[in-house]
Amino acid sequence: MPNLEHSAYPAATLLHLESLVPCRESQVSMLLSIFGERQQLSFPSIFIYGHTSSGKTYVMQTLLNTLQLPHVFVNCVEHFTSRLLLEEILIQLQNRSSETEEAAHVPCDTFNDFVRLFKQAIVSQGLQDETFYIVLDRAEQLREMEANVLPAFLRLQELTARNVTVVLLSEIVWELFRPNTGCFEPFTLYFPDYSIGHLQKILCQNHPPEYSADFYSAYINILLGVFYMVCRDLKELQHLAALNFSKYCEPVVRGEANERDTRKLWKNIEPHLKKAMQTVYLREISSSQWERLQHDEGEAGQLKGLSAHAHVELPYYSKFLLIAAYLASYNPVRTDKRFFLKHHGKIKKTNFMKKHEKTSNHLLGPKPFPLDRLLAILYSIVDNRVAPTANIFSQITSLVTLQLLSMVGNNDQLDGPRYKCTVSLDFIRAIARTVNFDIIKYLYDFL
Amino acid sequence: NQIEEDLNKQLFDNLVSFLRRSHSEFQEKTTEWNCQMKSREIPTAALVLGVNVTDHDLTFRSLSEVLQNRVTPYVALLQAKDCPGIKNLMQKLLGQLMNCYVDVDSEEDDYVQTSQNRIRCSMTSLITWYESVTKTPSKKRTSSRHWQSPPVVVIFKDMESFTTKVLQDFIVISSQHIHELPLVLVFGIATSPMIIHGLLPHSVSSLLCIELFQSLSCKEHLSTIIDKVLLTTQFPLKLSEKVLQVLINIFLYHDFSVQNFIKGFQLCIVEHFYTQPLSVLCCHQEEVKKRINSLSHNQCENIRRLPSFRRYVENQPSEKQIALLTTDGFLKETVQQLLDDLNVYHENYFPVLRCLHVFTSSLPKYPLGKQIRELHCACLENRVWETEEYESFLQLARMLNKCDLVTMLQKCVEILVSSPGKEFDKTVEKLKEFLTQFQKLEGGCALSYVPLQIKLKLFYNGTNGYHFLWYILTLLELKESRRSKKLTKFEMLRFEVVDYIDSVVRNYLVPADHKTLHEIVYFNTASVLREHLNAAPRVALHTALNNPYCYLKSQALRSDGGSISNKAPDICIVYKLHLECGRLINLVDWLEAFSTVVTAVEGPNADAPSSDQVDDVIHARFIRAVSELELLGFIKPSKQKTDHVARLTWGGC
């Protein structure tokens, strides 16, 4: 019993289509009814949205390809200016039938040109009496282009007076697209997230030919059991499934277990998957490293993840500069006197400790400070005298390029620049430890 | 300068070879990645280079060279400042890649270049280009060096500075085409690889297959360079302790840049050959003789004036003194002799230094420094054996256990045997003798010390406590051994060895400035170097404005400090006046003060008309001076109070 019914297409094709897009039957049938028959005019523009890997690209592509509908498919991120986008559409259109002869490259600067050239191309390709589909993937990029592009695409049918439908694919809802000048409202269609059952069904679809479907589906079951809590991204799950399958098969290959022995297989794979969750999934180690690890077992401890290399080596004064910047960012200005003046004398402890601001400065985040304050703190925390040489100043700049400090909005060169320290407390403590500087003693929050 | 060029070449050769070593591993990896092409992840190398950003340029240049020679002709180097947007990035990328293609077979089709200049900047054109390049048969002649389908390597020089958006877009785009275009990314990272996760969201970083490569740390790099260049006899020019200290301090305290270190060293070379007239004699052994013979009388006089030479002369018998001071021929002979001595001294110095380093570097707390350069500085500074550290070194050495001692001695023998010095035969023999004696002593490591060592291990982490404890134990032990009055054979032998090493050190590690004629080969003026390398713009500006005589050298400006002379340039007067003010300066008061100073001396002879009406000319001069100060960044207009300006610097003179 085919769920998809349409008078225009043979039942066999529809059945095939249905087998290719499991769990998206209702969306596909909706689309088909909008498309209507080949020569019928269709809705001018359709907007499809849904989270990442909800199959927007995939479904659209399979649909158009299996039914052999004339279409072009362009990615708006790849063609990042309107000119590139329009030209790409034309080029794909021209190359549709005539693969061999390279169509001469026509510059297409404005949407006007596009409409004109598009009409010509449709005629020359002999597509006048069929609906032509233009699919714009990642359509959110259209918002970055000239203001006329999006509304024009939505009304392309009207502008060109041709039977054309524009399909926009995006991850965000239509409300965020609508320009404030108003425009033609497209037909919107939502692709909901897959449930765990859907995921299971889709993932099991293409099992490796040398193993039975049951065996593979048991594997997918285990995989989803481990990963579903953290990751529902189909692409990522497919990737993980492919990476770890060989490990799952290992007992079978070695003859220690047969394909039915689910418990044994589970025992073998589960800790492995848990480890994968902490490493490959977070991209701490790369998938190729992970595969190598599977082959030569045991020395897993040697491979340290990316975050294990968090330590940064800095020149001596840079360390102090960073410490000074940190202090300047997190201490209130009025406390400087107490921390850095040798004989601060009469400032009473009680007076100083007026904690009317109960919130910790660390919760509020770093505050900007002027260069002079940084240097003043630097001079007082470094033991020996530091000359204000060009080297020191260039070190500040290089700390900014390393993104350890950041410069806060200064557009005037003569205005004293203001900086912020962007490193974490742990980081600065590690740095301070290497130069034997007890930073906690100097932080107002920890008094 | 010939020698300098030689040195440069040597240094750069060193550098390139280091890089090659550190990247050879990387190339192996690229091979693997290539087979992995079917996967949809983009292979990515995260290259952690350390914070010495100035060195990176060279690293990347040689990296791309190496890649081009061995792996692929298609290498593109991208820099954050060229790529504010994805468009610029693609333009740069295409430009670089297609140009390298044009370079490869430029002889046949020059017109390609012109037509490609106007090509569309998109991935599709890149792909078509790649296909055409790899498919054309004309590539055959280069393909021997490269692989079948060479990957396209894109190097991001400074990952930290790229904006998230650009990287993200580029990665998303290229991941879509990874099947058609074998792309490999290289991220140059200065801080830590965590930055990748900081810059890229998970959805993007999941498109990458990142492997980490750590380049040689810059400190190690420096050590190797010092080891290869400064601690050998190969190069006639040497650096004195102070100079070396300045260079190393700049390195450690300021920039970690090996490049700058090398530049500083080159500056030393230039400075030495430029300022020291006798530096002609600073050349290789073979040439010395020729150059000495061609010395003019003037140059001989120069030699006679050298302090170290004078000291030498004073210690000679009187008739020889006269001969040295009057006869050029005799002088030349002696100088030849002395230079030979100096050379021999160096030949002996470095191997012995290395031997001593073998000992010091394995003792707890590193009494004379962990790095050989520290030891080197200590030896150059003054007689090592007179220092406290050396004393503690000897004490510690006397407590070494047998195994350690034997291995150290063996290492020393190796060093000495491989050194060019001719005088070491006896030393080597002696050391070997010690070794055989140790072998004769049966029983493994000295018994009584094993538990002691274990106890000490416990304290190893508490740094100071450990040091302290060590001393106490040493004292205790000495006392004990004195009480028992009977040393074991091993202990006696150990004392002998240490004494012998002590004597060798005293013999060979004499500081260089005790040697006659050391001025010729040692560059000594650290102050010059410091001035050149450690510029202090603020200080310079302050002196210029505060004490214009310093730069203008006009007698009239010679002030006795304090008072403000009216002959100084207007800006100096204004500057000095502003130093006396607070955070906000009232312009009217300032002008008043200015005109008083300016008219102070002119007044008597020019008869100023009225005191409360400021002259227009003076007013104009004042305004100009103030705006000059503003240009220099000392003051800025303030919005808090009208007619006031704010000071941007603090502190008076």
Ligand SMILES: Nc1ncnc2c1ncn2[C@@H]1O[C@H](COP(=O)(O)OP(=O)(O)OP(=O)(O)O)[C@@H](O)[C@H]1O
């Ligand atoms: N119904 C489905 N049946 C089979 N495979 C599917 C289905 N839906 C998605 N996939 C698989 O998931 C992958 C990701 O889907 P797709 O690229 O279409 O997601 P997307 O919605 O376009 O995501 P994005 O918004 O990130 O572009 C595809 O490669 C496809 O193989």
Ligand SMILES: [Mg+2]
């Ligand atoms: Mg998509």
